[in-house]
Amino acid sequence: MREVAHRIAPAMGRAFVAVYPLVLVIVVWEAVARAGLIRPLFLPPFSLVVKQLFAVVSNGELFPPLATSLYRTAAGLLIAGVVGIPVGFLMVRSRLVSWFFEPLVALGNPAPKLALIPVFTLWFGIDNVSKIMLVALTTVFPFILSAAQGARSVPISQVWAARAMGSTEFVILGRVVLPASMPALMSGLRVAVPTALLTTFTAEMVAGGGLGGALVLAQRYFESTTVYAYLLVMLLCGYILDVELLRIRHRVLRWHEG
Amino acid sequence: MSKGLQETLFGAAARLTPILICLALWQAVTSLHVADPEFLPSVGAVLEAFYDLAKEKTIFVELGVSLLTAGAGLVSGILIGVPLGAVMALSKGADGFFGPLIKATYSLPKSALIPLFVLWFGVGGITNVLATVLTTLLPIVIYTYHGVQGVPRVFVWSAQAMGTPPATLLRRIILPAALPAILTGVRIALGFAFIVTIAAEMIVSNHGIGKLIFLYGDSGAYNYMFAAVITIVSTAFVADWLLQLATAHILRWQDKAEQHA
Numbered sequence: 001m002r003e004v005a006h007r008i009a010p011a012m013g014r015a016f017v018a019v020y021p022l023v024l025v026i027v028v029w030e031a032v033a034r035a036g037l038i039r040p041l042f043l044p045p046f047s048l049v050v051k052q053l054f055a056v057v058s059n060g061e062l063f064p065p066l067a068t069s070l071y072r073t074a075a076g077l078l079i080a081g082v083v084g085i086p087v088g089f090l091m092v093r094s095r096l097v098s099w100f101f102e103p104l105v106a107l108g109n110p111a112p113k114l115a116l117i118p119v120f121t122l123w124f125g126i127d128n129v130s131k132i133m134l135v136a137l138t139t140v141f142p143f144i145l146s147a148a149q150g151a152r153s154v155p156i157s158q159v160w161a162a163r164a165m166g167s168t169e170f171v172i173l174g175r176v177v178l179p180a181s182m183p184a185l186m187s188g189l190r191v192a193v194p195t196a197l198l199t200t201f202t203a204e205m206v207a208g209g210g211l212g213g214a215l216v217l218a219q220r221y222f223e224s225t226t227v228y229a230y231l232l233v234m235l236l237c238g239y240i241l242d243v244e245l246l247r248i249r250h251r252v253l254r255w256h257e258g
Numbered sequence: 259m260s261k262g263l264q265e266t267l268f269g270a271a272a273r274l275t276p277i278l279i280c281l282a283l284w285q286a287v288t289s290l291h292v293a294d295p296e297f298l299p300s301v302g303a304v305l306e307a308f309y310d311l312a313k314e315k316t317i318f319v320e321l322g323v324s325l326l327t328a329g330a331g332l333v334s335g336i337l338i339g340v341p342l343g344a345v346m347a348l349s350k351g352a353d354g355f356f357g358p359l360i361k362a363t364y365s366l367p368k369s370a371l372i373p374l375f376v377l378w379f380g381v382g383g384i385t386n387v388l389a390t391v392l393t394t395l396l397p398i399v400i401y402t403y404h405g406v407q408g409v410p411r412v413f414v415w416s417a418q419a420m421g422t423p424p425a426t427l428l429r430r431i432i433l434p435a436a437l438p439a440i441l442t443g444v445r446i447a448l449g450f451a452f453i454v455t456i457a458a459e460m461i462v463s464n465h466g467i468g469k470l471i472f473l474y475g476d477s478g479a480y481n482y483m484f485a486a487v488i489t490i491v492s493t494a495f496v497a498d499w500l501l502q503l504a505t506a507h508i509l510r511w512q513d514k515a516e517q518h519a
Contacts, residue, residue: 099276102276104276111495115487216461222377224377
């Protein structure tokens with residue numbers, strides 16, 4: 001019994017050290033709001049925000065917009081991956097592809113693509129498609145760049161060996177270049193996922209729908225607790241996705257790091 | 259010499275060709291009436307709109323507002339972020355306090371804070387700058403932190419052995435050694451600064467190029483909308499290019515060191 005306590009106490013201590021600044025911020029937040037130092041319209045007490053979060057969860061108000069936003073994010077990422085990864089690989093394997101795409105990537109990657117929100121609304125309508133295409137456009141560049149970086153890291157001897165054994169270019173891409181590029185691709189995914197969330201939520205704040213639209217509506221009706229509750233949900237979305245990605249990365253790359 | 263120039267020109271032409279091909283495709287699609295000119299105005303119509311906007315100077319005024327917001331955000335982000343990142347890397351206590359806060363806010367899509375800031379500070383002005391500061395802060399803090407942590411211990415030890423006071427150590431040894439990483443962070447932050455500035459202007463604002471794009475899109479003046487989009491995209495490209503030139507100039511000692519090695 002004492003041995004268990006000995007082992008648990010330091011672990012709990014470490015856990016506390018890891019989160020104490022967050023606890024401190026929440027305590028100060030609650031105290032300042034309860035003491036009436038800031039009007040509740042600007043900063044409602046944390047406890048009321050959490051209560052409101054539970055309310056929107058239990059009355060089902062949260063899930064339809066959240067599901068819409070996550071669907072748009074995922075669909076856009078999927079398109080970007082399907083297009084971007086082959087383009088990135090081919091940019092390394094073919095001089096023609098590289099000649100054509102390299103200037104376009106150099107121009108498109110730093111461009112603030114959120115400026116295209118009204119353009120995409122015009123082209124693809126106000127609903128899902130315009131948001132999905134915009135997410136695909138903003139996240140295709142991290143996929144292209146990380147795939148190219150991964151493909152460049154493949155030792156040329158491995159490509160020669162595969163070719164000597166009679167592998168076609170297609171097989172080389174799938175069986176040699178792709179596995180060797182996994183570490184770079186996972187890093188690219190860690191850039192692409194937060195970018196995708198940012199794009200979805202921002203496009204929704206401008207053009208309506210989803211969690212972003214719900215957030216703007218709550219702000220227009222001055223429902224501060226709901227605004228904070230939705231912000232908390234967005235933060236949790238980003239955090240959970242990042243933690244999951246790290247876990248998947250660890251699993252996928254076990255052979256690489258081990 | 260002239261051969262070198264010829265090669266440079268040839269390289270530039272080779273790089274421009276794909277972009278020109280895309281422009282030609284655009285023009286072909288519009289002049290062959292494959293696409294509805296309402297949906298995709300011709301290159302000529304967009305150039306005309308750009309000429310109009312330039313003549314009335316609206317585009318420069320609004321672009322100026324956006325550049326001021328993005329610039330103020332980026333500069334404040336650097337002024338706060340570099341010291342904060344350096345302190346976190348050098349002090350365990352600061353790392354323990356700010357580390358979890360940064361980790362917790364890192365994954366929040368920063369543009370989501372814009373409606374909240376509107377509640378606090380009203381439309382435009384401070385709201386847009388503050389959203390930009392918060393967005394640019396994180397990459398700068400993180401890259402500075404890793405840069406300072408990555409300074410070889412030997413540099414620090416040798417300087418200390420020669421009796422260098424801590425302030426000089428920071429200014430002459432640690433910051434120069436961390437500079438490449440810091441500048442990488444600044445480049446990422448520059449991209450974010452443009453994105454969040456435009457996002458803030460589109461969500462709620464009375465000024466800026468984002469607002470202009472949104473208004474033209476809403477009123478159906480699509481050739482003007484495209485002209486404004488192209489203006490901000492090329493501005494961001496030029497800003498990124500200038501930053502790369504500045505980075506190459508600031509880090510010119512680094513390349514030389516590598517050549518000697």
